[in-house]
Amino acid sequence: MVSDQKPLGSWSVKQGQIITCPAVCNFQTREYIVVHDNKVLRIWNNEDVNLDKVFKATLSAEVYRILSVQGTEPLVLFKEGAVRGLEALLADPQQKIETVISDEEVIKWTKFFIVFRHPVLIFITEKHGNYFAYVQMFNSRILTKYTLLLGQDENSVIESFTASVDRKFISLMSLSSDGCIYETLIPIRPTDPEKNQTLVRSLLLKAVVSGNTRNGVALTALDQDHIAVLGSPQAASKECLSVWNIKFQTLQTSKELPQGTSGQLWYYGENLFMLHGKSLTVIPYKCEVSSLAGALGKLKHGQDPGTHVMPRFVNWETPQGCGLGFQNSEQSRRIEDSEKHIEVEVRKFLALKQTPDFHTVIGDTVTGLLERCKAEPSFYPRNCLVQLIQTHVLSYSLCPDLMEIALIKKDVQLLQLCLQQFPDIPESVTCACLKIFLSIGDDSLQETDVSMESVFDYSNSVHDEKMEEQTEILQNGFSPEEDKCSNCDQELNKKPQDETKESTSCPVVPKRAALLNAILHSAYSETFLLPHLKDIPAQHITLFLKYLYFLYLKCSENATMTLPGINPPTLNQIMDWICLLLDANFTVVVMMPEAKRLLINLYKLVKSQISVYSELNKIEVSFRELQKLNQEKNNRGLYSIEVLELF
């Protein structure tokens, strides 16, 4: 919402004059046109300050609207139904304007389209509760009149219109006073222009707005499948902007407008404009390609069960294993169907979060699902479980079986989610997860869809190499003394190229890094974790250590000692895990020849850390002493007599 932008220009008419037609911009000349007092036309541009001094034309008939779209000259629609091009009108402002519509017929709404590069104007009139549509083609100068039949509900009043254009039809949508949206299809090329034709309207959406509220309802078509509606969804509730998918009859999104609206809504260039309170509110909205998955995923409250068309759409675009799955037995088909069914039901339930026993219901659902999982090994409603975990109400103690099953299924995505969401995972389970994360093959990782949020792309090579040289010399701002470790340095220097390669490239694939980061972020208690860490195979421990060492090097590349990205592991987490792993597995790792270099590196790292901290401690102590001395010196009291000798 753009709230503090200013109007770039504003003009006003003299007191006593009334603007009777919204100002429009003539896109061809970059001028503005407005009508005041029904007949007086004013044209001006940005430089003009006073409306009173700009171009003025007094017309012979009253104007209903001026219509302007990009690419063509503006049209002037008169209250009597006549239409003129602006140029032609200005050539002779006093020209006679014919009457098109009958007496007591009033224009209610109008819209201007370009169809196949030809301008088409449609306007709706009303007379004694009957509605008529006029379509004016400008290439052929044909005016066609249609009578709109309201169908069974003859008493309803149409509140608002909108229209979108298809190849052959203008789809006229109307919002009636009963709160429903109806659609009328008007052919662009009339079959028989001379004959008065009738059009039937069909129900499009039921009860989108409350039937009681009269003011402030408006609708506008966003594209073929989406319409935006302004109004109160229920009686006595606040006014709301909602976007509906007509194809699937679902609510895409909605936004409350507590300060009230004026029943005006426009949509230009993927932005919705409306008056909200005293301000013009702009909401960017881009219509997604309409699909059932999208429609269901964003399903919100207020859905009318009567218009829900769920069972008819069976063209699920199920992505994984569909082709193979269909060849399976009857049973697996059945399970798959029931999983789908449960998933939809869960989604429906989750959409209505208001239920007071929400927590217990979620808990019961998960327990029930997990019981069935245990009983039927082939049953695994994964999507459903993911959704339930994402409600943030589950914890490990509420459903211990969940992670157990995920561990059996090696579902790393679910495990990652659990590690991120559950506050109370026991260390043994954390460790089991770590085992799986380290042992799972790279190829099976590729298929998973883990959250990569905590992983930053470490593969920006040019920058890395430059920094790497620096870490050699200056780790953490401290240069390790060479005396004690001269032999290890020598050993290291034998293969300098190898060394660089090892520390610059991440030792694990990004997906595994994301999983390991979830472990790093999890809470643990050292005493409970240590025994379980001993069970991890040594080569996996080495891999994890390599990854941790890599993270440490990345950390020390910048002054703040942080990793880039959203929610990365912190330096403390990294250091703690290095210590933990070494504590648990040192005797094993030290025997491994391939871990030797890593251990030397880690040794240097720890040594430099210790040196830095001891230096810092020294500085702190010296400062404290200085402060003490200073205080003593200042504690002399308010008055003293001292002896001073000057030399």
Next chain:
Amino acid sequence: MGEFKVHRVRFFNYVPSGIRCVAYNNQSNRLAVSRTDGTVEVYNLSANYFQEKFFPGHESRATEALCWAEGQRLFSAGLNGEIMEYDLQALNIKYAVDVFGGPIWSMAVSPSGSQLLVSKQLLVGCEDGSVKLFQITPDKIQFERNFDRQKSRILSLSWHPSGTHIAAGSIDYISVFDVKSGSAIHKMIVDRQHMGVSKRKCIVWGVAFLSDGTVISVDSAGKVQFWDSATGTLVKSHLIANADVQSIAVAEQEDSFVVGTAEGTVFHFQLVPVTSNSSEKQWVRTKPFQHHTHDVRTVAHSPTALISGGTDTHLVIRPLMEKVEVKNYDAALRKITFPHRRLISCSKKRQLLLFQFAHHLELWRLGSTVATGKNGDTLPLSKNADHLLHLKTKGPENIICSCISPCGSWIAYSTVSRFFLYRLNYEHDNISLKRVSKMPPFLRCALQILFSEDSTKLFVASNQGALHIVQLSGGSFKHLHAFQPQSGTVEAMCLLAVSSDGNWLAASGTSAGVHVYNVKQLKVFEYSIPDKQYTDWSRTVQKQGFHHLWLQRDTPITHISFHPKRPMHILLHDAYMFCIIDKSLPLPNDKTLLYNPFPPTNESDVVRRRTAHAFKISKIYKPLLFMDLLDERTLVAVERPLDDIIAQLPPPIKKKKFGT
């Protein structure tokens, strides 16, 4: 030189007022500073930042804005709703004009580069939301018109350098006015959000209008924002503090500006190229400075330095290293806390100290000891110092100056409107105080008061340039003579000195000339600085030059006195050291050590004599507000430790340290 007993006094409970505004004058390289008690001081940045002029404060005058106009004219405006002009010659307030808009929060003088305006204009922003334009006439200011009235108080104002538009900061929004029509052409709403939390109000503490049409605003939500005044839209926003950003000042070249925050931090922003050798430039926050503990209420930007001041009472001048060509003491950070004028006077005979505060005087008697000791010893006191008297002034005006006579039986002080003289009677430990009534009105607004050595004469320098001599005897007084200033000058005399025999009186005015008057014959002898009447010693000094370290000292000497018994000794001090010059000893040359805090130990007398020089310096006592010789072997030093001042200030904004 020998040993001294030093009365080390720390009970002068003086707390300077917080700094509210600073205004830098580019033409004369002077800085005007106003404090929260209404005092206005003028510093000469070319003369070692000496505080050369001073206008006493007033309880009802809270100065909110200060600015220079037409080179040498100084204006202030404040919460009493008045604009005042200061007379920088006579050192008084020339006039005060009520603007009838309630308290004034902001003021700005039209830019000098403006071609459109015939004469200079002064703009004030008031409590009632009005912006008022005044014409500056040669001897006054004249109301011209009001701009469109705004909803709430105008807290900040800034002219566009061309003089066609102004920006006005208010509560929650900034208005841009067209000066010609006086109408607001844009209203730019400032976001109230602070770190995601919506504050009640967002106060725009400062605005600056640049020639390219950019308006920079600083506000109470901790933001520095850049606005496009042509469209009225926000261009860029920097969140720099968790507390208010209270002040902004832009360099004349518009390539750098400085802001001050309530956390005591000063940030420097500079316009730097986006990439090297690209012409596109952007504003970048370059340097933070933390020289203050409290709110930085005001900042100024001189061509070479950032100047800041605030609640913690320090005036901080931080030179910009890239702008300083020679790396000398001008490139050093300066912190000015204490006034350069005398707040303490001393009665040598009775060992009394008179302390001057804004609205009262305190009289203390020094203690005594019978013990002796060696260098550095603190002697046991046989009698502690006593607080004898607390003399409160009536009325809202601050005390300008005060003095106690050498005999200790007279106290004189002056405010802007009145002159007070008291007679003190000592009966054992009791003191009685009697006010001498019917002081002549011409003595009021005295800038300096002095008693003769024998306490029989009182010398008063009034702000009209006249020097009055008053004879004191018993409990009464008699006006003896007035030395009128030379015709045509109204220069105020701000320094006075009297010779010990009482025959000669020296006075110095604001333009550095020294006048010497013969009191007996009532004649005027005038010596100005470039005159040939210097003593032999000063000629030698001129010839040989001072020691290079002495010349590099950066604090002005605030007090000079002579040894009563040994005329060859001069005592002088500044805030960080005192020095006794023995004129009989050779001057130091650049090879000798100027300052030697340690006693010479194993050197022979010959070496000692050879290295001895005239300047005896001690840096033990600091910050030193006053020092004088009580008698031959006794010194009194008044110190005011900065920690004691900070302890009396309101607590600063708490800031989190790492991890805590």
